[in-house]
Amino acid sequence: MRAHYLEASGVRPVPADPRGVLAGTHYLDGDFACGEGAMAAGCRFVAGYPITPSTEIVERIGRRFPFVGGIFIQMEDELASMAAVVGGSWTGTKCMTVTSGPGFSLMMENIGLAAMMETPVVVVDVQRAGPSTGLPTMVGQGDMMQARWGSHGDYGVIALSPRSPQEAFDLTIDAFNLAELYRVPVLMMMDECVGHMTEKVVIPPADQIEIVPRRLTKQSPAEYLPYRADESLVPEMIRAGDGYRFHTTGLTHDERGYPTMTVEAQQVLVRRLVDKIQKNAHKIIRVEEDQTAGADVVVVSYGITSRVAQLGVEMARERGARVGTLRLVVCWPFPEARIRELARVVKAFVVPEINFGQMSLEVERCAAGRAITTGVPHAGGGVHDPEEICRAILEAAR
Amino acid sequence: MSPLIQLGTPEAREHPITPYIRMDRMPHIWCPTCGIGTVLKCYGTALGRSKLDLDKVSVVSGIGCTGRVAGYVKMDSFHSTHGRALPFATGLKLGRPELNVTVFSGDGDLIGIGGNHFIHAARRNMDLLVILVNNFIYGMTGGQNAPTTPLTARSSTMPLGNFERPFNLPHLAVTCGATYVARWTSMHTAQMTRTFTEALKRKGFRFIEVIAPCSTLYARLNKLGTGLDLMTYYRDNFEIRNKADTRELDLDFQSKIICGKFVDEERPTFLEAMEAHYRDALGDQYVPMPPEGGMLHGQD
Numbered sequence: 001m002r003a004h005y006l007e008a009s010g011v012r013p014v015p016a017d018p019r020g021v022l023a024g025t026h027y028l029d030g031d032f033a034c035g036e037g038a039m040a041a042g043c044r045f046v047a048g049y050p051i052t053p054s055t056e057i058v059e060r061i062g063r064r065f066p067f068v069g070g071i072f073i074q075m076e077d078e079l080a081s082m083a084a085v086v087g088g089s090w091t092g093t094k095c096m097t098v099t100s101g102p103g104f105s106l107m108m109e110n111i112g113l114a115a116m117m118e119t120p121v122v123v124v125d126v127q128r129a130g131p132s133t134g135l136p137t138m139v140g141q142g143d144m145m146q147a148r149w150g151s152h153g154d155y156g157v158i159a160l161s162p163r164s165p166q167e168a169f170d171l172t173i174d175a176f177n178l179a180e181l182y183r184v185p186v187l188m189m190m191d192e193c194v195g196h197m198t199e200k201v202v203i204p205p206a207d208q209i210e211i212v213p214r215r216l217t218k219q220s221p222a223e224y225l226p227y228r229a230d231e232s233l234v235p236e237m238i239r240a241g242d243g244y245r246f247h248t249t250g251l252t253h254d255e256r257g258y259p260t261m262t263v264e265a266q267q268v269l270v271r272r273l274v275d276k277i278q279k280n281a282h283k284i285i286r287v288e289e290d291q292t293a294g295a296d297v298v299v300v301s302y303g304i305t306s307r308v309a310q311l312g313v314e315m316a317r318e319r320g321a322r323v324g325t326l327r328l329v330v331c332w333p334f335p336e337a338r339i340r341e342l343a344r345v346v347k348a349f350v351v352p353e354i355n356f357g358q359m360s361l362e363v364e365r366c367a368a369g370r371a372i373t374t375g376v377p378h379a380g381g382g383v384h385d386p387e388e389i390c391r392a393i394l395e396a397a398r
Numbered sequence: 399m400s401p402l403i404q405l406g407t408p409e410a411r412e413h414p415i416t417p418y419i420r421m422d423r424m425p426h427i428w429c430p431t432c433g434i435g436t437v438l439k440c441y442g443t444a445l446g447r448s449k450l451d452l453d454k455v456s457v458v459s460g461i462g463c464t465g466r467v468a469g470y471v472k473m474d475s476f477h478s479t480h481g482r483a484l485p486f487a488t489g490l491k492l493g494r495p496e497l498n499v500t501v502f503s504g505d506g507d508l509i510g511i512g513g514n515h516f517i518h519a520a521r522r523n524m525d526l527l528v529i530l531v532n533n534f535i536y537g538m539t540g541g542q543n544a545p546t547t548p549l550t551a552r553s554s555t556m557p558l559g560n561f562e563r564p565f566n567l568p569h570l571a572v573t574c575g576a577t578y579v580a581r582w583t584s585m586h587t588a589q590m591t592r593t594f595t596e597a598l599k600r601k602g603f604r605f606i607e608v609i610a611p612c613s614t615l616y617a618r619l620n621k622l623g624t625g626l627d628l629m630t631y632y633r634d635n636f637e638i639r640n641k642a643d644t645r646e647l648d649l650d651f652q653s654k655i656i657c658g659k660f661v662d663e664e665r666p667t668f669l670e671a672m673e674a675h676y677r678d679a680l681g682d683q684y685v686p687m688p689p690e691g692g693m694l695h696g697q698d
Binding site: 014017019042044045047066067068069070071073075076077079080081083084085086087088089090091092093094095109110112113211213214239240241242243244245246247248249250251258259 | 469476481486489492494517683688692693
């Protein structure tokens with residue numbers, strides 16, 4: 001079954017390159033599965049800097065790339081890693097970098113450049129507990145707002161959150177596809193638990209994996225303008241070395257890609273950078289719902305917390321509560337319309353997350369007072385006690 | 399449209415530099431008598447002489463006055479973030495190894511904020527031609543002190559004179575592993591062009607420093623006169639010393655400027671070393687990145 005975002009895009013995917021696909025049933029941790037997902041998606045250039053708990057991803061890739069035709073380079077820091085993958089992507093080669101909290105902070109500069117140059121790249125953040133060095137080996141979900149707003153200025157972005165090693169594989173492929181479809185940095189917001197959890201991962205054969213190819217223009221260099229977009233709001237791309245002699249810049253630019261220091265150019269460009277995600281959000285958003293029809297309370301969660309919350313939900317159901325769940329598979333863009341809809345019929349949302357309230361702010365904003373939003377914060381370093389989530393549900397259902 | 403712009407369009411008059419410059423972006427932003435335009439002209443001339451396929455030449459800049467070069471060259475060109483031209487160019491080169499990549503930027507960009515990337519790109523012998531225009535200060539932001547400001551020279555943030563020792567850039571490049579190192583002033587157009595032409599054909603990390611003190615801010619703050627006075631100063635105070643010991647290339651305030659080609663040697667580039675290593679380790683199982691890049695089937 002073709003994924004919703006692919007169906008909605010109207011783009012015809014191609015099968016994966018079998019060289020990158022380790023088809024079969026494996027017992028892998030989330031980090032390795034993410035690395036395999038990248039290779040299956042066609043990623044052939046990775047620049048990274050070691051940081052716990054993401055390092056296993058680049059270790060996997062460093063080991064496998066020589067057999068796959070890819071290049072891995074360990075850069076001097078995360079500033080360089082992010083800059084390298086933005087540069088690399090302009091060759092048509094699919095690129096990824098991998099990090100955790102402190103490195104994610106350093107990458108913000110060139111995530112902004114990727115957004116401004118409209119460069120498809122995938123950035124994996126295996127979240128650990130912060131702030132600062134925090135608990136380097138232990139879980140956190142405190143980078144969710146940074147994913148959305150971390151680089152200065154306004155831009156649209158896509159972020160995904162896997163709940164299992166299988167999803168680390170599947171969603172990494174989706175991340176590459178979405179990056180190509182919308183020409184944005186796509187952020188894989190993993191967490192340490194999913195990264196280090198080992199489970200069964202089924203990797204399908206290459207011909208069953210759907211890949212969005214780089215959408216290169218068919219126009220001639222004479223007629224092509226690098227930043228002219230049609231109604232999809234996403235311009236067609238070119239790559240370095242094909243004779244287009246294009247220019248691209250982090251400065252505000254016009255359709256030619258030339259720096260244009262005017263309020264008007266800023267308005268046109270930044271409006272489109274925001275709109276290309278906002279207006280296509282319905283094609284990108286993905287949530288998983290269970291028993292939300294007729295529920296009094298809906299638990300909204302993502303990543304490892306969605307698995308812990310499941311236990312809390314079941315405990316609450318045993319005690320008679322009518323509880324549904326909504327899991328964010330795509331966290332950004334946020335499913336505003338669906339939360340608004342649910343807010344009209346449920347009493348409350350309960351939002352457990354391993355931070356002091358990030359995605360819960362979005363839930364609260366969209367609920368707009370029609371339903372109560374109860375956050376269940378956790379400082380990080382561990383996951384919630386399901387009993388705590390159950391209590392929050394029962395309290396909210398009263 | 400001003401008469402100047404009309405004259406500049408390729409249809410109106412073919413200046414020898416037009417094949418290499420986006421004439422539709424003229425006039426440029428550089429001050430009158432600034433040396434950066436001269437360096438760009440020499441680079442364009444060198445490209446012509448090199449007979450390289452310009453479709454396969456990419457130029458990457460960072461931020462600052464020299465960082466604007468990428469916006470004016472008529473090739474695939476990338477105006478990246480402050481200090482990050484080298485890692486950006488590294489990705490570009492490794493993503494499509496057949497590209498000939500030039501990094502064109504300033505001292506503050508490549509050595510100040512980008513210093514860490516500079517030493518590592520040189521250490522790896524990354525296949526990049528690096529042209530650094532050294533204007534001794536941060537020009538775009540108004541003349542602040544740089545890691546290249548000579549001792550005692552005034553800058554807007556050190557109005558009583560700089561007391562921090564500046565970098566000796568050719569020596570820094572050599573000690574970090576650059577395989578081709580040269581220095582000229584913006585007055586040495588013939589020599590600079592010859593060096594660029596030669597360096598375009600070499601492999602590995604090639605570093606060329608061009609001395610061109612900011613003729614607006616540095617010259618004014620240090621009472622050095624006009625751009626013409628700066629040129630006169632270079633003419634009277636340079637010395638060509640090819641193969642010089644790079645330890646002796648420090649630049650003091652208004653000191654003699656030692657120019658020339660200091661290093662020109664061969665060492666495996668990052669890509670060469672990587673491919674040789676994997677071939678050795680994996681034999682036929684090794685799948686190298688194709689020269690045209692890692693874009694997959696069905697993507698073209």
